[in-house]
Amino acid sequence: MQDWAGWLLMFFSFCVVLMWKHIRSDTKLVHAIWFCLVLHHAVAFLNAYAGPVIGADMDANSFHKYAVEISLLDDHVWDYASFSSGRAAYTDCIGLFYRFIGSSILFGAELSVLAFVLSCVVLVKLVDLLDLRRFRVGIILLFGLLPSAVILMSVTLRESWQTLFFLLSVYWAIRLQKRPGILVLSFLLMSVICLAVLHVGLFWYALYLILVSLYWGILGYKKKVRWALPLRFLLTVSLIACIIVLAQKLGWYMSVGHILDGADNFRQNAATIQARTTYGIMLDTSSVLGLVKTIPMIFAQYMLAPFPWQVENIADIHALHESMLRFVLLFFAVYSWCRSSGEVRSCYSFLIVVVLSLELMWALGTINWGTGIRHHVPGYSVIVLLGAPGLILFMRELHFKMFWRRKVSG
Secondary structure (H helix, E strand, C coil), X not given: CCCHXXXXXXXHHHHHHHHCHHHHCCXXXXXXXXXXXXXXXXXXXXXXXXXXXXXXXXXXXXXXXXXXXXXXXXXXXXXXXXXXXXXXXXXXXXXXXXXXXXXXXXXXXXXXXXXXXXXXXXXXXXXXXXXXXXXXXXXXXXXXXXXXXXXXXXXXXXXXXXXXXXXXXXHHHHHHHHCCCHHHHHHHHHHHHHHHCCCHHHHHHHHHHHHHHHHHHHHCCCCCCCCHHHHHHHHHHHHHHHXXXXXXXXXXXXXXXXXXXXXXXXXXXXXXCCCCCECCCCCCCCCHHHHHHHHHHHHHHHHHCCCHXXXXXXXXXXXXXXXXXXXXXXXXXXXXXXXXXXXXXXXXXXXXXXXXXXHHHHHHCCCEHHHHHHHHHHHHHHHHHHHHHHXXXXXXXXXXXXXXXXXXXX
């Protein structure tokens, strides 16, 4: 009986798409989002009634279990320590829903699906900001039909919420660059804070993201007044200084050396667990030269593993195809950046910087491609946004050439 909220949320998610006029006016776009939604709901249904699906049998079940335990506590305390740990913050929030509605694994999964459909809405808004409207359907399908995204964003995991708040953060950063304002800045800060509480790594990445967003958003704003640039520079420096001071007062600040040492300790501890998918490159923090040598290798392994010679089963084949798709999309993202200019190139530069820095943060804390599949999900949304238009144009041109050659041959 407690599943009624999950079923209600399932039907409501289809209506969410129709709440925005610029989406419901495009029938093909609505159908594309609904098609992705059907697959996500199918995974949530199978996970709830036919046992755990592949990829949802460990953390997803443990998150649901912790949330159920929290929902039964009458004296549960929400404190700073809870929200500095991504798992605790997520389970606290899910447990709060369970307390008022009832503990249901279907309802918990449908909350993740709701975050997915809201991510689609934000992604469409980003597409419109970058003037890529003719590629909206292709971008949504590439984003929503990735097999790992279909599974991981349809169960009680944090990936769908991480994706939503990461997209919201970059959306409000671009809005800030186009038209600065206190309200836009407030939405940007709220989005980054929500992203920060979903994972310990994102907790530290959020500070970097807000600094980059403020620097690019305010300094990148164009005005015809000559004294606008010094004023914008002064405002940017003041805001960044206030954030750094506030972070130090709250104990959020951490030096780069401490962060790298923490990543190194984590990798060494994780390497003690023998796993077939471990690629086994350690982070050398003993010197600057050691960092220069090991960080690129770690990043390359994280982005490209498994390599063809490491494939042993069907799961590895799936991971290989996803890494190949990600590489192709990144190639076309860089290609589109090279061909762009002016304000569009500035937006592309910002998005490439923030998504690659996010992937680098995940790479420092990941030692196998099994875990890497999960960590790629939040950043994949922006990679699709940047690379899908070039890939779609290339496929259209390739199809046209093949069709033309067949016609001439006939």
